[in-house]
Amino acid sequence: MMKLIVLSEHSGNQTVIPVNRNSAVLATFTVLLLLIGLSVVLERVLSQQARLASTLLEQLQSDINQQRDGIAELEQNLSLNLEVSAARIARLESRLLRLDALGQRLTEYAALDQDEFDFSEQAGVGGPLPQGLVEPSPTSDQMNLTEPALKERLFRMSQAVLNRSDQLAVIERVLLRQQRLEEASLFGKPVAKGWVSSNYGMRTDPITGKRAWHNGVDIAGVKGVEVRAIASGIVTFSGTKSGYGKMVEINHGGGTVTRYAHHRALSVDAGDLVKRGQKIGEMGSSGRSTGPHVHYEIYKNGRSVDPSLYIHRARPTKSG
Incomplete structure (x- = not known):
């Protein structure tokens, strides 16, 4: 127990x-x-x-x-x-160089002052560095792929592009003005091949044999040769007119009107917008005519002008 x-x-x-x-x-x-x-x-x-x-x-x-x-x-x-951004910037810089070359050619083409529009030299620009950007060392944009360096390169390139754009805008305005003057110029003949068979003014009428006033010039040639607009404008008449046969009338603006008569065939209609050198018909002998030719008239502010003043003058050059 x-x-x-x-x-x-x-x-x-x-x-x-x-x-x-x-x-x-x-x-x-x-x-x-x-x-x-x-x-x-x-x-x-x-x-x-x-x-x-x-x-x-x-x-x-x-x-x-x-x-x-x-x-x-x-x-x-x-x-x-x-790295990709740097490569893209390099390509853009290369394109900017090509743009400079194109601008230089345009400057020469437009006959502008090359000292004023010198695309081979860097444009004079400057000013304080924008806030947030760091002034790079001379070789930082080639040696360092850093964000500030890329930003600085982009900033410089954008300034260069803006400057080139301003210069090209001026050149474009000059070229457009030259083009408008060139398009509106009445110099030359309305046919590629032909010779003046009858002058402007008093002459012996080929049909009646009497002295009469001739309101244009006759340019003879081969039937079917293209008749071309002497300058840009709007077709105000295309059809058959008494004495003129098949005729085209073009209004070039500024009070200037031209007429082309005795066509074999017409290639434009009233209301068409035509450019300088555009085909408007074919040389013929329709209407009051003795053979294939173009009866060519020029009107300034409603008054007829001697076309020979323009036919026998060369077109103005780019330089003046």
Whole structure:
């Protein structure tokens, strides 16, 4: 027989509990089972927490690696973009050089003052550096592919393009003015081949044989030769007119009108817009005529003008 003595902490009294051997063994075994079960549960809890912590750590490490890879990719893309931008800028600078060459040719073509429109020299520009840009070293734009350097190159190139645009705009206006004067010029003959068979003014009429006034010049040639507009304008008449046969009348603006008569065939209609040198008909002998020719008249503000003043003069050159 075993005795289990229990002491009271407050009163100090003792209580004796008799315990037989079998009960003690059972109690001890029960306590051991409880301890073992508790340790198993605790181990499982700790194992789950460890696995969860390990999983979170792996996920965190994966996120860090992804961010690191992303940063590396951004750096690579940034470097690549800078290289691509530099290459594009170089191509634009090359095109600007070709633009300078074209501008130089236009300057020579338009007979402009080459000292004033000198595309071979850099235009005089300047001023303070815009805020946010850094003044580069002389070789920074060739040696360093940095964003400030590229911005500076773009800024300089945009200024050059603006200057070239202003110069080309002036040249364009000059050329357009020259073109309008050239298109409106009455110099030359309305046929590629032909000779003046009858002059402007008093003459012996080829039909009646009497003296009469001739209001134009006759240009004889081969039947079917193209008759061309002497200058740009609007066709105000295209058809048959008494005495003229098949005739075309063109209004060139500014009070200037030209007439072309005795066609074999007409190639334009009233209302058509024609350009200088455009075919308007074919030489013939329709109407009051003795053979194939073009009767050519010029009117200025309603009054007839001697066409020979223009037929026998050369067209003005680009230089004046």
